[in-house]
Amino acid sequence: MTTAEFMIGRSADDAVERKQEVRKIFWALLAALVIHLVIGYTLASFNGLFSKTVAVEEEKPVELTFVDLPPAAPAVPKNSMFMETDESKQSAAPPKEKTFESNANSVAASQLPATGEAPLPSQEGKDRPAVDLDTHAYSLPNEGARPQPSARPQETPSPSVAPSVQPTSTPLPDQLAMLRPTATPSVRPSAAATPQQPKSVYRPLKDQTRISGSISNRGISSVNALGTPLGRYEKILKDAIGSRWYAYMEARRDLTNIGTLQVHFFIDRSGRVKNLKITENTSNEAFANICLQSILEAQLPPIPEDVASTLPSEGLEIEGMNFIIYPN
Numbered sequence: 001m002t003t004a005e006f007m008i009g010r011s012a013d014d015a016v017e018r019k020q021e022v023r024k025i026f027w028a029l030l031a032a033l034v035i036h037l038v039i040g041y042t043l044a045s046f047n048g049l050f051s052k053t054v055a056v057e058e059e060k061p062v063e064l065t066f067v068d069l070p071p072a073a074p075a076v077p078k079n080s081m082f083m084e085t086d087e088s089k090q091s092a093a094p095p096k097e098k099t100f101e102s103n104a105n106s107v108a109a110s111q112l113p114a115t116g117e118a119p120l121p122s123q124e125g126k127d128r129p130a131v132d133l134d135t136h137a138y139s140l141p142n143e144g145a146r147p148q149p150s151a152r153p154q155e156t157p158s159p160s161v162a163p164s165v166q167p168t169s170t171p172l173p174d175q176l177a178m179l180r181p182t183a184t185p186s187v188r189p190s191a192a193a194t195p196q197q198p199k200s201v202y203r204p205l206k207d208q209t210r211i212s213g214s215i216s217n218r219g220i221s222s223v224n225a226l227g228t229p230l231g232r233y234e235k236i237l238k239d240a241i242g243s244r245w246y247a248y249m250e251a252r253r254d255l256t257n258i259g260t261l262q263v264h265f266f267i268d269r270s271g272r273v274k275n276l277k278i279t280e281n282t283s284n285e286a287f288a289n290i291c292l293q294s295i296l297e298a299q300l301p302p303i304p305e306d307v308a309s310t311l312p313s314e315g316l317e318i319e320g321m322n323f324i325i326y327p328n
Helices: 003-059 172-178 190-193 229-255 285-296
Strands: 100-102 226-227 259-267 272-283 314-325
Touching: 100 190, 100 229, 190 229, 229 314, 259 285, 272 285, 285 314
Parallel strands: 100 226
Antiparallel strands: 259 272, 259 314
């Protein structure tokens, strides 16, 4: 009985232990499920909060903030390209678009339809590095024939006063002829045949160059140029140098060779040449001397105050002035 009871007692204990283990497993599973639910809810909450934050940041409108900055130092204006305007192309009204600086106003026109993109007229001509819209020979300035002073009328002595007779030596035949009453002398044929030379101004040599431009307005070749005080001063500068250069070239042409000379210099406020340098010379030394002499001897007026106030302290910069002898 003891053994049997013992055996029966062991079976009851096993049943109780099994029930306890089942309960432990159940509670463990339940706890694990609760933990998973809590973790999942927490992650979902964090994800939702992050997505809302991103959405809010993306939907935030752009804000503009104005900040007062100190005024920048005014930049020194750069000179526009100079294009000389001939008297025949001058316009009273300024052009709508300022493309070039000049000595006078002119409105753009072209002999041919537009064939390019440059702000120039389209025309036929020679292939040259310069931009010449016309063709004419150079002419040096000439003051022309000066008027002769008129002869002063002879004074008739008063009847009440007798003229005093001065002792004179025996006059020469020519002097006697001048004292005789004669008819109005006729003009000598040689003097009549000599024409009076009219006054002329300096004009540089120009050969119309081949250009493919964008100007569509038809007419005599011209550009949109605005006449300014600076442009008028540059015209004076180029005429003063060019007139001397052509005169020196006439006298020393045999000493020079074909080629190009390019210079760079400044004109100070008093009109003096400063820092003259040769930047290129494909000719010879004689040609260089002629070019430098033409520049240094040019008599230039002081730069006008309204022009000088717009220039840097060095003065007016002349960059890339070319002197060229073509082969033909």
